[in-house]
Amino acid sequence: MVDEPILRLDHVTKQFPGVRALHDVHMALYPGQVTALLGENGAGKSTIVKILTGIYRPDAGAIHIGGKLQSFSSPRDAWRSGVSAIHQETVMFDDLTVAENIFMGHMPLRSGKRIDWQLMNARAAELLKSVDADFGSEVLLKRLGVAQKHLVEIARALSHDSRIVIMDEPTSALSAREISDLFLIIAQLKAEGRAILFISHKFDEIFRVADRWVCLRDGEHVGEGLIKDVEPRGLVKLMVGRPIDQVFPKKKIEIGEPVLEVVGLSNPTEFADVSFTLHKGEILGFYGLVGAGRSETMQALFGVSKATAGVVKLNGKTLAISSTADAIVSGIAYVPEDRQVQGTVLPFGIRENTTLASLHQHTDKGILSRVSEQKITRKLGGRLSVKAAHWEQRLNELSGGNQQKVVIAKWLATSPKILILDEPTKGIDVGSKAAVHEFMGELASEGLAVILISSELPEIMGMADRIMVMHEGRIVKNFTRAEATAEAIVTAATGGGHHAAA
Ligand SMILES: Nc1ncnc2c1ncn2[C@@H]1O[C@H](COP(=O)(O)OP(=O)(O)OP(=O)(O)O)[C@@H](O)[C@H]1O
Ligand SMILES: [Mg+2]
CATH class of the missing domain: 3.40.50.300 (P-loop containing nucleotide triphosphate hydrolases)
Incomplete structure (x- = not known):
């Protein structure tokens, strides 16, 4: 018997000023299966996630869930139709409790009007237990570490009881043990017949957890299939468009004083x-x-x-x-791990972020030389293969991985x-x-x-x-x-x- 997809995405196109993020993309998700979405930084993975969760509207194309045409104009529409997600860039509220974060936008109500705090905290506690969290539902979010916050997000996705669960790089802040725990949760979601879309740059994880794969390159669908029929090498070549030697280019260098x-x-x-x-x-x-x-x-x-x-x-x-x-x-320069918090000014452009920590190097008699800034930005951006429409593009318009490359560039620019x-x-x-x-x-x-x-x-x-x-x-x-x-x-x-x- 041929599997019937629970979700289908057809001919989806999404254009941003100067960037064609997605072009005529199709994808299907199946109940009880994990589909890995592969692609380089900027390939369009998170854009698909945002379209499926009602954050962006596609310029063209259709989403069908359970055979029914959907049109999402908000995240609320998406989770009401059974789609929830753990996003690459978390949006949560530090000054609210764990339970409030989990049920934000869909708090249980008593007699239709007032929030049922007791029920909400109890349900949150259950969800936290199911993800093996070691903290309570009434703790303020700001008291938690990065990995713990991730668990809150997972609990939040589970709180919608969604048929379709999307995870955009869910393991990037987790330790090995926490990753194993997450994989147990994924196995459970699969067993319950939910469809999962899983995004990661780590091939070992993809091969551990996924049943199927779909690959994007420059916003286009370049292939799909079953995981059991492929090797990492083949996928890498498809992603990048050329074979990549994954050996480390360790140079023989004279160690100095x-x-x-x-x-x-x-x-x-x-x-x-x-x-x-x-x-x-x-x-x-x-x-x-x-x-x-x-x-x-x-x-x-x-x-x-x-x-x-x-x-x-x-x-x-x-x-x-x-x-x-x-x-x-x-x-001394330090490129932090948590780049979203410690590294960047998102509404600023690539050039401004690159020179943020080295402005004096581009200043002559108190005047900032834009030419000098542009030079270093082009050089480092090129070396680190930052993908952007142009060097003035705002950081919040870049894909997650490309934002990270800009943070590395910023610290390299300090020489x-x-x-x-x-x-x-x-x-x-x-x-x-x-x-x-x-x-x-x-x-x-x-x-x-x-x-x-x-x-x-x-x-x-x-x-x-x-x-x-x-x-x-x-x-x-x-x-x-x-x-x-x-x-x-x-x-x-x-x-x-x-x-x-x-
Ligand atoms: N709000 C936006 N405005 C302009 N361009 C955008 C916006 N959001 C995304 N883009 C562009 O769309 C393209 C796809 O980005 P997307 O975030 O989907 O990539 P990704 O595959 O998730 O990459 P990564 O692995 O780095 O997370 C990129 O070129 C990005 O710069
Ligand atoms: Mg992304």
């Missing part, structure tokens, strides 16, 4: 006694589980937060960094001596990932010293000269590139190598 020496860096709660030396031309990897203290340590080095003990020396001289401005002046990259390729497609890695190697060969925080083993093993493994706020083990094996790194990161490390 120490530039940064960190001794005994500590703060009371997040990291303790962190010591390491970073050399010119070196890529120093930091591996660990989410919560191991890697980002917090680097944020202290960058002046975002304060270390309460320890010494930091730059080129042999003790540094006192009490603000990010101090760090930037000292030649740092030390570059700290926190999960630099998260949310970035395979082709651009290779470009970022290659660029990283080139910068190192020019004498830049790089700290690479990554939770992806292939990335850290492929790029780093040495690997520091952190566990519960401490460096528990370090490996040279030659010594490092995946097992040894993971064992250390989970606390297994603790005693041997001293």
